[in-house]
Amino acid sequence: MKPLRRATPAPPVRAIHLGLGNFFRAHQAWYTAAAPDAARWGIAAFTGRSPALADILRAQDTLYTLVVRGPDRDETVVPESLSEVYAGTDHDAWRRLWQRPEIALATLTVTEAAYRRGADGGLDDTDATVQDDIAALRAGEPRDVRTVPGRLVAGLAARRAAGGGPVAIVSCDNLPDNADVAGRVVHELAGLADPALDRWIGDNVSFVTTVVDRITPATSPADLAAVTRLTGNADAVPVVTEPYHEWILSGHFPAGRPAWDAIGARFVTDVLPHEQRKLWLLNGGHSLLAYSGGAHGHTTVAQALADPVCRRALERWWDEAARHLTLPAAEIAAYRAALVERWSNPRIEHRLAQIAADGSQKIPIRILPVLRLSRAEEHLPAGAVHVLAAWIGHLRGRSTPIRDAGAAPFAAAAGSPRDVLALLDSQLAADRELVTALDNELTALDGERGAS
Ligand SMILES: NC(=O)c1ccc[n+]([C@@H]2O[C@H](COP(=O)([O-])OP(=O)(O)OC[C@H]3O[C@@H](n4cnc5c(N)ncnc54)[C@H](O)[C@@H]3O)[C@@H](O)[C@H]2O)c1
Ligand SMILES: O=P(O)(O)OC[C@@H](O)[C@@H](O)[C@H](O)[C@H](O)CO
Numbered sequence: 001m002k003p004l005r006r007a008t009p010a011p012p013v014r015a016i017h018l019g020l021g022n023f024f025r026a027h028q029a030w031y032t033a034a035a036p037d038a039a040r041w042g043i044a045a046f047t048g049r050s051p052a053l054a055d056i057l058r059a060q061d062t063l064y065t066l067v068v069r070g071p072d073r074d075e076t077v078v079p080e081s082l083s084e085v086y087a088g089t090d091h092d093a094w095r096r097l098w099q100r101p102e103i104a105l106a107t108l109t110v111t112e113a114a115y116r117r118g119a120d121g122g123l124d125d126t127d128a129t130v131q132d133d134i135a136a137l138r139a140g141e142p143r144d145v146r147t148v149p150g151r152l153v154a155g156l157a158a159r160r161a162a163g164g165g166p167v168a169i170v171s172c173d174n175l176p177d178n179a180d181v182a183g184r185v186v187h188e189l190a191g192l193a194d195p196a197l198d199r200w201i202g203d204n205v206s207f208v209t210t211v212v213d214r215i216t217p218a219t220s221p222a223d224l225a226a227v228t229r230l231t232g233n234a235d236a237v238p239v240v241t242e243p244y245h246e247w248i249l250s251g252h253f254p255a256g257r258p259a260w261d262a263i264g265a266r267f268v269t270d271v272l273p274h275e276q277r278k279l280w281l282l283n284g285g286h287s288l289l290a291y292s293g294g295a296h297g298h299t300t301v302a303q304a305l306a307d308p309v310c311r312r313a314l315e316r317w318w319d320e321a322a323r324h325l326t327l328p329a330a331e332i333a334a335y336r337a338a339l340v341e342r343w344s345n346p347r348i349e350h351r352l353a354q355i356a357a358d359g360s361q362k363i364p365i366r367i368l369p370v371l372r373l374s375r376a377e378e379h380l381p382a383g384a385v386h387v388l389a390a391w392i393g394h395l396r397g398r399s400t401p402i403r404d405a406g407a408a409p410f411a412a413a414a415g416s417p418r419d420v421l422a423l424l425d426s427q428l429a430a431d432r433e434l435v436t437a438l439d440n441e442l443t444a445l446d447g448e449r450g451a452s
Helices: 022-026 028-034 052-059 091-099 128-138 148-161 178-193 195-204 221-231 272-295 301-305 308-322 329-344 352-356 359-366 368-376 382-395 408-413 417-424 432-451
Strands: 013-018 042-046 066-069 074-077 082-086 105-108 167-171 205-213 239-241 246-250
Touching: 013 028, 013 091, 013 148, 022 028, 022 239, 028 042, 042 091, 052 082, 066 221, 074 221, 082 091, 091 148, 105 148, 128 148, 128 178, 148 167, 148 178, 148 195, 167 178, 178 195, 178 205, 195 205, 205 272, 246 272, 272 301, 272 308, 272 329, 272 352, 272 359, 272 368, 272 382, 301 308, 301 329, 301 352, 308 329, 308 368, 308 382, 359 368, 359 382, 368 382, 382 417, 382 432, 408 417, 417 432
Parallel strands: 013 042, 013 105, 042 082, 066 239, 105 167, 167 205
Antiparallel strands: 066 074, 205 246
């Protein structure tokens, strides 16, 4: 087995990334490496906290294998855009990088929960870790910050102190208007820690909205073996992804950006129609399969999709969501057909448990918008009711417990669908027809489980 080694020096760092997970390495790092100006754009990437992945990547010359897994065969590529890697706890490296004048942008893939949002969508300043970060920043102790908003504010404070120029922050997490989400939590935290810094951020930082898509499951031991077989390389941290990829962006890059558009990224004035199409059909459909498929004993997306009961519920959900999408009907139909093809890829093992994580963050953005729009038209959306009931069943502990830091109040309320709705939206909780439909759906799910 050959070690992964660079033949030429890594590109100079002009971008920072936070959240050195699989998706970043299949998407933004791949786009940057494949762009025609790749030689001018290197990325310095930080893990959430642990040094493990950074240590392994450093030992591989910051290279990794991306396995592009089609329905019939694998292709491999070694993206070269990752120039430096650090543990998230390396605060000195973080601040040093933000001070470099040539840094033009920072991308984020930190999961929905990491933005530390409260019920109103802004910064949750009742969160003890957020409060600690505010205190650390006020005291001039940026080494002590731990949250994503806190780390961004610490980096921006270092940039301002060094006389650094404007920069773009690009959230690549599955959130509606992710620029607004990132911008709000950063501004609110900076405002509480240092109002002058907050004004500087207002003048110098552009938050860019994105819709990102490329199904990238967690790497399995079988994937590690496949990489060795395919390439003869020793790679301890390869990433497996699908051939499909999409990146739609809206916003300003005051200090420039790689030519991502030359390889298919689309710059638009309004991402909303695309964002709703992706979040409702793909991510909403994923959540449906995660809870409904989990309840029916399936473990992967492809298995759940092949189950006629889950598939019928999915098609109902898609019909309901499509009623409220503004893109042309033909485009929506083509996207639905493409999703069925992508999810049927038997060689991509996308585990339902991975998708089911953090449901308390995902359900409100993937399912509730369609539910609200349907109820405003007095339509009772059976697909949305099915996802909610399957999620409540999951909260009641019928499926394997899954990581979700925000689940506790929902799990405590799960005995009563009305109480779960009350935590999500008081207007929906007062909707008696909806509550009855949810009760009935939970009973039906129980019956199906009993019968199977
Ligand atoms: N995997 C996909 O198919 C996919 C597709 C589109 C978008 N995304 C987005 O990317 C995110 C990450 O997905 P992934 O597949 O890379 O997951 P992953 O588990 O491989 O990586 C998650 C990354 O987020 C980091 N992270 C988590 N909490 C953090 C925190 N509090 N502070 C800093 N970093 C934190 C982790 O350290 C890790 O680097 C998803 O939550 C989603 O929003 C994923
Ligand atoms: O990554 P998460 O946890 O936000 O959501 C799980 C999946 O729905 C998601 O990763 C999709 O596979 C992805 O959004 C496809 O582009």
